[in-house]
Amino acid sequence: MTTRQPIGVAVVGAGYWGPNLVRNVAATPAMRLRHLCDLDVDRARRVLGEYSIVPATASLDAVLADPEVDAVAVATPAATHHAVVMAALEAGKHVLVEKPLAPTLEEGRELVAAAERRDLVLMLDHTYCYTPAVAHLRGLVRGGELGDLQYLDSVRINLGLVQRDVDVLWDLAPHDLSIFDSILPADVAPVAVSAHGSDPIGAGHACVAHLTIQLSNGSLAHVHVNWLSPTKIRTLVVGGSRRTVVWDDLNPTQRLSVYDRGVDAAIPRQTGAAGAAAHERATVSYRLGDMVAPALPEKEALRAVMEEFAASITEQRAPLTDGRAGLRVLALLESAAASMAEGGAFVPVLDALAPADLALDGATS
Amino acid sequence: MTTRQPIGVAVVGAGYWGPNLVRNVAATPAMRLRHLCDLDVDRARRVLGEYSIVPATASLDAVLADPEVDAVAVATPAATHHAVVMAALEAGKHVLVEKPLAPTLEEGRELVAAAERRDLVLMLDHTYCYTPAVAHLRGLVRGGELGDLQYLDSVRINLGLVQRDVDVLWDLAPHDLSIFDSILPADVAPVAVSAHGSDPIGAGHACVAHLTIQLSNGSLAHVHVNWLSPTKIRTLVVGGSRRTVVWDDLNPTQRLSVYDRGVDAAIPRQTGAAGAAAHERATVSYRLGDMVAPALPEKEALRAVMEEFAASITEQRAPLTDGRAGLRVLALLESAAASMAEGGAFVPVLDALAPADLALDGATS
């Protein structure tokens, strides 16, 4: 593959998200849209519209056999991801795939191993990670401007489409977990997770869920996902010892608010009897400084996804949200599901990369 | 006590909340403010100001010995509640006491038993339960306008005063739990509770906490309390099968929003194999009706607290938030603390009224 030519891309899946992929591939100069593939070829044709020269097809085999197709963007149901992505990788195509990577961690590991063996890009469409707000937030957290992380709190609730095949945790929490994954500093990782869910409408699985994640630095991250809320909320608070940031995705004029406000205990953290004694003498102080809402560019996140996908192919490097990021999200989801089944006690987070057969020395990661 | 005369009231405690009690007792026609008592008598004098004829005193004994004192309003630290309230009851005074009733459920039970033995009013100052918004919400829930309860979600976060003696759960959650207690229908009660907390600033106890409560009808109630949030949020969502209500206490022009929005599964709730089969055929439907923000009176909640206290004394009946309501809140707090200590698994909610020595046949309850 030469990198000077546009990257030929086929979109697979013309359902809810597929049209967005089609539009953004078409608008990305480094790409050329070659096919739209869906088992329901009429649906694919309707998505393309009557004025498009892009061919619609029901045959994935034909798409994968096309030498002008360098990469595949997959927006089919999660249950099909393993088969579709594996076929694409085996045909030597780079793959961009909707979240979650696969319905199980085990299947996800197989896909990552397959991609790494072939030096192919396997990228997760963790769209929120590419918003200007999250990109800015990542810089603040990883650049140390927030100080030590104290807590994360994510709320993602609205009157959502109740899914038949997955519960609200698997449907919505991948957004929050992938955002966490993309902003946490290298030395802070999830170690245990507790989850509670309920199904008040009799849908057959949880429609409301709360996740609590223990991080390796001792702080907690919490996620509230809910399909039944009459109001729509999408906020994330990242509390730090120096600054606290509130991201409100539904406030287009002030998505990020960086507060120089907080509480400090005037003693160092200690444990045991010395710590207890120190606490008795502790004084708490409050910072009540200004709030700054940084100017952010207006850019569609999916456009940035496509640019990162194209760049990682061209530069033969792992994308920001590579397959291993997808595995880390799957590991959290499986651990959360286990906690929910067990009544909500904390369970350790599964190791995303085990077992040993995963190629840990893969060139792309 | 004749009921035609104003009820003589002494306020005990001139700290954070005491001045509010003083002001509202003084403004209530059915009451007459007789004393303000605080160990720091200068503080009591400063609260009264230089133009007041009300006497300040450091002697609780003198206050309780005054035959013109019919009732005592207690706003001292929680650790002193048992001693102060018990002394007042033993002196034959009716008592209004700040939340929580006592530092332990056991001490609380002793106070309730003492009050019931003497046919004295023991009322909790669960102030929020007397706001016009919660009063309206109670009517909607108990009147059946919301249909079946599906979930409750309460958020109470802001940059709060980090307490030395209690964690955030004991400091803030009594508000949420007492509101739940005052609006839940008679046939829905908490059965188990899970709690997670963290102390990211090294305060010595949890500054951020999440409670998940299993209700007897199978739904979940969740509470998020946080002393460290740079933004202040006080919202409660009560989801029902017919309507969902959002209470936003910080939006004075639209505190309650009643949504005719929701999700319905088109099948009755079933369990077991028949249920699973039914779910496969289930279709989900959405209601997207109007939202109504009911007009609410503007009234200070603490004024209504005083009116209820006076009325329950005069009418010799239990107040809306009687000692038993205080015990139910304590039972939830102790169970939550047990869950937090055990890693967050669900623990059954303690029986508020056990053991057997509590006078269950008390005339006032």
Added chain:
Amino acid sequence: MTTRQPIGVAVVGAGYWGPNLVRNVAATPAMRLRHLCDLDVDRARRVLGEYSIVPATASLDAVLADPEVDAVAVATPAATHHAVVMAALEAGKHVLVEKPLAPTLEEGRELVAAAERRDLVLMLDHTYCYTPAVAHLRGLVRGGELGDLQYLDSVRINLGLVQRDVDVLWDLAPHDLSIFDSILPADVAPVAVSAHGSDPIGAGHACVAHLTIQLSNGSLAHVHVNWLSPTKIRTLVVGGSRRTVVWDDLNPTQRLSVYDRGVDAAIPRQTGAAGAAAHERATVSYRLGDMVAPALPEKEALRAVMEEFAASITEQRAPLTDGRAGLRVLALLESAAASMAEGGAFVPVLDALAPADLALDGATS
């Protein structure tokens, strides 16, 4: 023209608004997009993109000579409207044109007269009039639910594109004036207008302007337009004797709020000495009822514009926002400009339809 075939449409102008017309014509089943025409044919090609079969052209003549073109949607600069629209009408094409209809009332009258002589549809793309919110509001006002109109107040401010050729009044106020025109009841019309403007940045014309319009029922309508505001506000309040509606176009979850709140004077309106005497005895009463936020469909307004354009062609009737509505807006703009030039005193609103040579008996209006 048969009405069973899709209506062949050419879009003229590929600048700021043209791409929206292209997208919505293409998505409207009753239409078929035949050409995109722009003097800068490369710009037209970029708008269409590399996957489109729609031809781009720089020749308006060629477009108008195409018998498959039944109608033309014009999004060129206002200064060119007279020439482009007149050419299209003379070629027998129906026309949808961006606001304002023409740079002067006189030119606008010529276009309306030309369209009426030929029984062609001449429709203004007053997009806001086709939003679900304005459509609902129109029903409330004209259906009498608001009672007597008491005042209108429209604010449309943000950091906008400072135009070179027109001031903020001609750029933004057509939106507000066309909305007024589309919701006012038949018996209420503008009679005089006062306007103030300022140019604090030295742009050469007003960047901030206030319009006050006297309506025939004695009430006032006010418009505030501003290119320099750091915050974006788009609100309209329509006050009535029975209800008052607030439209907030930037609040997607509650665009319309219908308040059962208001003030009533308890005496009938009288004038002269009797009135003065009555006022002395007047008592004012307040209604403080509920607020209702009606459920509104989510629909792109420009899609509804296209549907109305297609329907008016097919049904051979005037559209909701016909050329005469465009003239009424122009008459207000010219009168406002005259007031601004004269120091802001009220000037009578020009007669939109005079002089006499306008065909008042046109079949389509």
Added chain:
Amino acid sequence: MTTRQPIGVAVVGAGYWGPNLVRNVAATPAMRLRHLCDLDVDRARRVLGEYSIVPATASLDAVLADPEVDAVAVATPAATHHAVVMAALEAGKHVLVEKPLAPTLEEGRELVAAAERRDLVLMLDHTYCYTPAVAHLRGLVRGGELGDLQYLDSVRINLGLVQRDVDVLWDLAPHDLSIFDSILPADVAPVAVSAHGSDPIGAGHACVAHLTIQLSNGSLAHVHVNWLSPTKIRTLVVGGSRRTVVWDDLNPTQRLSVYDRGVDAAIPRQTGAAGAAAHERATVSYRLGDMVAPALPEKEALRAVMEEFAASITEQRAPLTDGRAGLRVLALLESAAASMAEGGAFVPVLDALAPADLALDGATS
């Protein structure tokens, strides 16, 4: 008068605002509350409550004859201000008076002259000027941080108490005009004013009004006051060439927002033919920088009013909002009323300090 003793203060008027004066005088250490005076002595007694030692009286003469009264705070109806304030001044008392200073500019001038002749403090209770937000805003404007003033826009609307004796202009606009007066730099003054009003409910005078003020630097200030709005808005935008500030008095968590956003024309302001030619070459640039919400102290404005009143008495200096500030507000109100009566054309702002008999060399100003 010695300054070491507390200043003896009598409050005159126990109606809507009087209780606030009583409470704040009592809470100010530098003051001692001596009397509450109202023609309706029972109303005065109710305001004081049954626990106060402060005497209530109906006799202004007795109050003014009391040598322990150094100063009088007047909250009677505007129509009585001239008589009450003049009597107090003639008795040698300093005066704090509610806005407006007097019902007419002429009466106001007499009061200012009387105070200046006697070297007594005459202070207007322009409460908003003492809020932390306006104090901060004043510093930004006068410190040059906003650059050149470009526009002011003030909105003060809600369902307000319809007054019998004054229209909405005289009732509400004094707030906005006094704020303008307290923040405008020394070299920017109002030169002309236009006003429109309407009375849609038949109250006998305007219930909705719009003021447009020409400032001496060529920019406009606009005020919208409205008693009939179902929603409450209190915002002020101050646009500058370097920064723009939005004050939202009803947003307690973010009252001030300072935007580094704006529009610049790239050419200097010129007039005449050279200017027109320059405009043709002008390019407009946009700044889209961060927004900062400065931390502000929480303090009741009326407490700061009392402190300034006490300090100006003690230090024998003019207060921030002295009688002359009151005259400037009256001059604007009278000019606005004249414009409204004349159909809304601009009228020059009256000279606050003319005629010549006003003591321009008064020591306190």
